[in-house]
Amino acid sequence: MTPGYEYQQLAWQVDDVLGDVSAGDWVTAALTRFDSTVGSLVPPIYPAYTRILHPAMRVEHDSGEQAPVRWAEVAAATGAVIHPTVEWCSLLHAGTTRGVGDGAGTVWDEAPEIGDMPEDQFAALAAVLAGHTATPNDCWFGFWEGRGAGQSLRLPRFGPRLSIPGRENHLVHGTVRDAVRALDSWGPNLWWPQDRAWFVATDIDLMSTYIGSSPDCAGALRASPWLEAIDTEATNRVTWDSDDLNPLPPNPYTP
Numbered sequence: 001m002t003p004g005y006e007y008q009q010l011a012w013q014v015d016d017v018l019g020d021v022s023a024g025d026w027v028t029a030a031l032t033r034f035d036s037t038v039g040s041l042v043p044p045i046y047p048a049y050t051r052i053l054h055p056a057m058r059v060e061h062d063s064g065e066q067a068p069v070r071w072a073e074v075a076a077a078t079g080a081v082i083h084p085t086v087e088w089c090s091l092l093h094a095g096t097t098r099g100v101g102d103g104a105g106t107v108w109d110e111a112p113e114i115g116d117m118p119e120d121q122f123a124a125l126a127a128v129l130a131g132h133t134a135t136p137n138d139c140w141f142g143f144w145e146g147r148g149a150g151q152s153l154r155l156p157r158f159g160p161r162l163s164i165p166g167r168e169n170h171l172v173h174g175t176v177r178d179a180v181r182a183l184d185s186w187g188p189n190l191w192w193p194q195d196r197a198w199f200v201a202t203d204i205d206l207m208s209t210y211i212g213s214s215p216d217c218a219g220a221l222r223a224s225p226w227l228e229a230i231d232t233e234a235t236n237r238v239t240w241d242s243d244d245l246n247p248l249p250p251n252p253y254t255p
Contacts, residue, residue: 014155017170026043033165046214049212050221050230052228053112054121055068074108081246088112094247121227123180129198130176132213139192140193141171141188143186147183169190188200
């Protein structure tokens with residue numbers, strides 16, 4: 001658990017899913033198309049953008065316990081560079097091209113989660129963000145409907161959804177600190193406070209979470225010892241081939 005942050009490990013239930021998703025109309029209006037940039041995941045209205053790199057995991061072979069591994073630790077082993085558009089596969093490929101290996105089995109054992117984060121990362125993120133909104137008790141969370149919660153919670157097959165390009169989301173309402181609560185077994189993909197002081201996006205296909213906010217909030221995210229946060233921009237690309245400093249790996253989507 002993140003020190004100084006107490007949270008309840010409760011999941012959202014079917015009755016928590018809202019039938020009125022109009023609170024997200026501004027999101028739908030702001031995100032009209034996906035063009036592979038940060039600004040098509042997070043409304044391009046904020047003065048600062050931050051990228052949270054989801055941690056990899058190292059498994060302690062004696063105990064079986066997992067320990068988080070920062071991308072910077074992997075970069076140190078592979079000779080890669082951490083920068084705003086760094087991509088995991090390029091981080092590893094840097095070591096392969098240098099003949100030192102990608103760090104698998106030594107530096108890290110499990111790759112970062114795609115489309116989700118460990119609960120303590122949501123807790124650490126919420127702990128910072130709660131201090132940078134005037135409405136911390138009034139927050140909205142969107143969950144991509146394709147995760148399977150509809151089946152497991154028996155949600156209506158057809159119903160109100162918060163719509164952004166290529167993603168339909170169930171919407172729930174709570175406090176900022178409810179970011180640790182899962183729908184089914186997954187964390188939120190979108191969240192923002194009522195005053196829209198910031199916006200968080202964890203896209204289902206990515207190993208990073210993106211936040212639009214004030215510069216002060218972005219600075220607090222970078223200063224958090226529990227998060228690996230780097231500055232980015234709304235115009236930066238987010239796809240596997242976005243890394244323009246580290247070696248480009250083979251296309252992972254080619255059969």
